[in-house]
Amino acid sequence: MTPYSLLDLVPIIEGGSAGRALANAADLARHAEALGFTRYWVAEHHGMPGIASAATSVVIGHLAAATTTIRVGAGGIMLPNHAPMVIAEQFGTLDALFPGRIDLGLGRAPGSDGRVAHALRRALETDPNAFPQDVVELQSLFADDGRTGIHAVPGGGADVALWILGSSTFGAQLAAMLGLPYSFASHFAPGALDAAAAIYRRDFRPSETLAKPHFMPAFNVIAADTDAEAQLLATSQAQAFVAIRTTGTGIRLPPPVAGYRESLPPAAAAMLDQVLECTAIGSPETIARGLAAFIARTGADEVMLTSSIFDHDARKRSLRIAAEVMRTL
Template sequence: MTAYSLLDLVPIVQGGNAARAFANAADLARHAESLGYSRYWVAEHHGMEGIASAATAVVIAHVGAATSTIRVGAGGIMLPNHAPLQIAEQFGTLDALFPGRVDLGLGRAPGSDQRVAHAIRRNLETDSSAFPQDVMELQSFFADDGKTGIRATPGAGANVKLWILGSSLFGAQLAAALGLPYAFASHFAPGLMDEASDVYRRNFRPSEVLGNPHLMLGFNVFAADTDAEAELLASSQQQAFVAIRTTGRGIQLPPPVAGYRESLGAQGMAVLDHVLSASAVGGPEKVRREIGAFIERTGADELMIASAMFDHEARKKSLTIAAEAMRGL
């Protein structure tokens, strides 16, 4: 059976706050654990008033303490924002707290804009070019092979599973060359999904940690008892996508709006449909059918399900329906 996991951006909803978002994250992770989700990931974003996971390792520790078996991790850490030694220490600490349960997905995108990049002392032009070297340096710290001349404590010898993330061909090529699992961000940037998947599989070189390619694809699920209710619930995420694409800034997740998609007009609907093309929106049967069709077409080894909703209980129900659909395939 295709594995299924959960990506949580730890949304701050309109009228809510970060404390409520963190409480919801712990509750959602426990719920996902009970439903058989393989892993729960949060992602590093900065300067986004609707996303509470900026201090990513801290949030992972919070969720890890609230769960007992589900893998917890980052999807991902934007490595050029950090020194590899610091990430080795942070995730070595997490591995000591939650042994055998920690994932570390690595990306090279900024997770921010130019203003935020400056605030975190990042050089966007030079830092990204060092990404492959930084990944290998991080591997060296975990392997404790002495190549860096420094021993990460905690971190040396940690059992942290590394992933390469991406939305272009670069990450696919790097993951294949290093023999690492690869996660493609098709839940919001599906344009190069097929080509990147092919590049990764075709060029994969077995490594000590992975003998065969393992491809994870991002996939949105907005599920409810009926197709109409699911369409309404999905409008919160649709509004957030439109806001960031038109203004460049994220917003707190808004309440659903009936008929929102249609209010955008033909051109707006086309843009939204493209961005969210890797999605299933509907009742249980429609969701099961659309998830099945996506897996059959892509051959994904794992789905990373994203499902941001304004109402927390509706979101939990959506994840239940998605898990039932995955188990029923």
């Protein structure tokens, strides 16, 4: 069986609130733990009306406190927004509170637009080598090896699992060079998936933390008892993608709309087909075919599932179906 994990964008739905989204995330984390998911990740996004995980380390603490065994972490922290010392202290604190359960995925995108990125960091780093240097500095702080000349407390000696995230071949090259596990954002940027996987495996250098490559691509799953029901549920995610791609502005996750996909102009429909290439929508049988094909294509060591569904109970049902399918593959 291929291990399976969950990426939760902690969606704020139309008519909902951040508080309700965070309560739902804790409930979903407990549900995922009971279903055998390996890890539960939330992502750093800023200035997005429909995402409640901006204060990512705080949300991780909330989710870890609601669970007992599942690994909890960031998928990811956008390191250009932060000084490595701050992240070492935050995740060192999480490790002190929840030993052996904390993952830290690192990305180099800002997770926001330029104005919000400036508000976060003030002086934006333009050096293309800054991200790799910051990753190495963060590794040194966790190792407490003295190379930085400072000690992160908490942080030094913390058992935090570092991952590199990416949607291009850059992250694959960095993860391979540092001997770190690698997760690819194929759930919304599938274009470089095959090339990134090949580069990562070809160039991987074993490290103290990882002897062989560990590749975890992301895959959208929207499952229900029938294909028709799942297709209707999927229109919430489709509306959100169309909004951000056509206007540049995120929206709160809207309720499903019957016939939405058929109402789109050809350009918008083509965009959805491209963005959501790595997606399975449908009954358990349809989901099984989609996941089996994706695992065969990528040779995934683990699959990061993600699922944006308006109704919380329908989302829990979708995850149950996905977990049951993964256990049969």
